[in-house]
Amino acid sequence: MEKRKLRINGHSHLLPYPEEIPQFMKDKGIFWVDKDRKFMLQKDWNRPITDSSFFLDEKLAWMERFKIDHAVVLNLSQLYGNGLRVEEMKQALRFQNDFNAKIQHENPSKFTCGFVVHPGFVRGACWEIERCVEELGMQLLCLPTHYMDTIGTWRCIFDEENEPIFELANKYNLAVEIHPYDGEKFIKLENTSWRFHLIWMLAQCADAYHFLTLNGYQDKYPNMRTCFAHGGQLAQINLGRRIQGFDGRPDLFEGKHHPRKAVGHKNIFFDTLVHDTGSLQLLIKNQTSKQVIMGLDDPYPLGEMESAKQSSYPGKILDLAMDRQIITEEERDAMWEDNVIQWLYGDDEVGKKKFLDRILG
Secondary structure: OOOOOOOEEEEEOOOOOHHHOOHHHHHOOOOEEOOOOOEEEEOOEEEEOOOHHHOHHHHHHHHHHOOOOEEEEOOOHHHOOOOOOHHHHHHHHHHHHHHHHHHHHHOOOOEEEOEEOOOOOHHHHHHHHHHHHHOOOOOEEEEEOEEEOOOOOEEEOOOHHHHHHHHHHHHOOOEEEEEOOOHHHOOOOOOOOOHHHHHHHHHHHHHHHHHHHHOOHHHHOOOOEEEEHHHHHHHHHOHHHHHHHHHHOHHHOOOOOOHHHHOOOOOEEEEOOOOOHHHHHHHHHHHOHHHEEOOOOEOOOOOOOOEOOOOEOOOHHHHHHHHOOOOOHHHHHHHHOHHHHHHHHOOOHHHHHHHHHHHHO
């Protein structure tokens, strides 16, 4: 009998129910959800909760409706901890990591969850990686594209100061997710017309990809597999400019690795969340279909959600790509299953088997 192809969503998010969020998070203005579940809030910030599947029970029902077997749950971008005092940051991130661990442990067939650290405090970040891997059994490290260091300077995640983090990721055979946020805190433009989500987030991903590849971390840390959110969309269209810049001004790149060396690399992945088949085609042409994983970014409105206005549903972009002969049925199925598993586990065949056993029972 032919094995059923799984549908694994490699980019998902989950909110705690309001009563699950500790009181100190609200008291300090760090993060909370109102009791009516209409808004997520921080001090001087709020955002509407646009779909009931932000929450666990509703998420499970949503997954059932759209025949999604398993979801990779990332940390909430609001909990990167930038700009918080050290103790508040540690408590907030620990809450997020413990919450995600609990979701994974109580729903092993449905969720694989990530954990987050703050790179501005490298030693503490390494301790938290050890705790999350060794005590909580988590295998996915979530990192922001950019973070604020201890003196208030914004840095790219792939700064060489963070190599101890990548050494641990390599030691533990971790999957790594790179996700953008907080652009409005260091890009000096008025936050209007959703520009930071629609444009600058994609530029943040391209910037992080720039430095990952210049530093050659995909080869230096062979057991660390990095996935860029939102298809690393601007990194795809920007590739030729980076190559020309490297070739044309070698004086600016002494000791760095040529951008071409990273293209299609087996340790660099991108999700499908690029919103149109033209962008998806460029992504696949650049990186090959093997480096692309299904990512719905649910339940955010910029995710691949059901929408009458956009005649959209989860999985639409891959179905369209098949209709337009951009990908084959085998490539589509691999993006839903094999490629996600390869990102999560790499060459760990025992880990892959345990993962499949978790899902299939």
